[in-house]
Amino acid sequence: xxxxxLAFALAIASPALTSxxxxxxxxxxxxxxxxxxxxxxxxxxxxxxxxxxxxxxELMYAxxxxxxxxxxxxxxxxxxxNELTQVARGLLDTVVGKLDEEDQRKILGRRGTDLNxxxxxxxxxxxxxxxxxxxxxLQEMSENPETAxxxxxxxxxxxxxxxxxxxxxxxxxxxxTVKVHYHGTLPDGTVFDxxxxxxxxxxxxxxxxxxxxEGLQHMxxxxxxxxxxxSEMAYGEAGTPDGRIPGGAxxxxxxxLIEVLSAGIGGGPxxxxxxGKELKANRASSGLLGADGKPL
Numbered sequence: 001x002x003x004x005x006l007a008f009a010l011a012i013a014s015p016a017l018t019s020x021x022x023x024x025x026x027x028x029x030x031x032x033x034x035x036x037x038x039x040x041x042x043x044x045x046x047x048x049x050x051x052x053x054x055x056x057x058e059l060m061y062a063x064x065x066x067x068x069x070x071x072x073x074x075x076x077x078x079x080x081x082n083e084l085t086q087v088a089r090g091l092l093d094t095v096v097g098k099l100d101e102e103d104q105r106k107i108l109g110r111r112g113t114d115l116n117x118x119x120x121x122x123x124x125x126x127x128x129x130x131x132x133x134x135x136x137x138l139q140e141m142s143e144n145p146e147t148a149x150x151x152x153x154x155x156x157x158x159x160x161x162x163x164x165x166x167x168x169x170x171x172x173x174x175x176x177t178v179k180v181h182y183h184g185t186l187p188d189g190t191v192f193d194x195x196x197x198x199x200x201x202x203x204x205x206x207x208x209x210x211x212x213x214e215g216l217q218h219m220x221x222x223x224x225x226x227x228x229x230x231s232e233m234a235y236g237e238a239g240t241p242d243g244r245i246p247g248g249a250x251x252x253x254x255x256x257l258i259e260v261l262s263a264g265i266g267g268g269p270x271x272x273x274x275x276g277k278e279l280k281a282n283r284a285s286s287g288l289l290g291a292d293g294k295p296l
Contacts, residue, residue: 012200065275072243077122127248131186134250141228148218154211155228159254162222169220170264172257177204179259185252192244192251200258204220209251216257221264224256 051058078084093099096243099107108115142149145159162169172178179202183194195201211229219225229251233238237249 009162011132014183014222024067038165049085056068058291067268076126077119127246130246131231131248131250134248137187137252138228138230140252141226150214150218152214152233153213153230154233155226156215156218157226157228158219158223159226160224160256162220164220164222166223167186169266170260171220171223171266172205172260173263173265174205174217175263177202177261177263178216178257179261180216181256181258183254186249202261211251212253215253216255219255219257219267221257221260224254227251227255 049057051061074087075084077175080086085133094104129242138153138155141147141155144157147155149155157168179200181195181200183191183196205216209229211227211233214233215225215227215229230250234249234251235245235247237247239245239249245251
């Protein structure tokens, strides 16, 4: 879950920093020029006031949340509370204008190489932890007697049977288009994608990651299962371009295969109406006429 970096920074910043948000709501730049005009509307510091729903403060708070979500969660890159405090100070000093463009360039120029080095070092540590956690979870999952492990390393744990029972019914092929609900997480439980709470998703299996394509071909229509997908059957060493899925991460999906829309195999015989769709008892009209000349 992402958090508001700016709001969190206000909460942990030292008194010397938060004192900038005084009753006058004035912030002074390092060279003495004021960023905000003085105001005497309230004697309560802005950071300490509760935010009322529908207020202008809530609107500005929402702006902060939006900006922080674009920045992302930086906590994995810091190792203790003091480091997080210094990161928060850098954010606040830049946001409120305590550091002008020249000051920012000086600091980044002086410590830029060190900054890049520590980011790479800690990102690699995070990656190793994610890889190790994923492998451990896949191993644990594969040891469950109710699971099946494919040659590729994909692990399938059937959870709910389809209408014909486990392993019975129509199965998709690599050429199939399917309708599903899914919920995808990283090894640490972070949800990176989910259709739950919305409409089911329809897509061709040929357009998804290899682990999905292979795993769903071992499911029958109507079944729900957990898929554990090794990194090499997901997004590999590169991860996703947007960073939501780190390189080397195993993925875990809960998938409900609602319907195989095309190119399915197996299952019992189906009666198809004049409209090309399967006849079902609850359909008002199939387009197929009976012996009496009336729609079935």
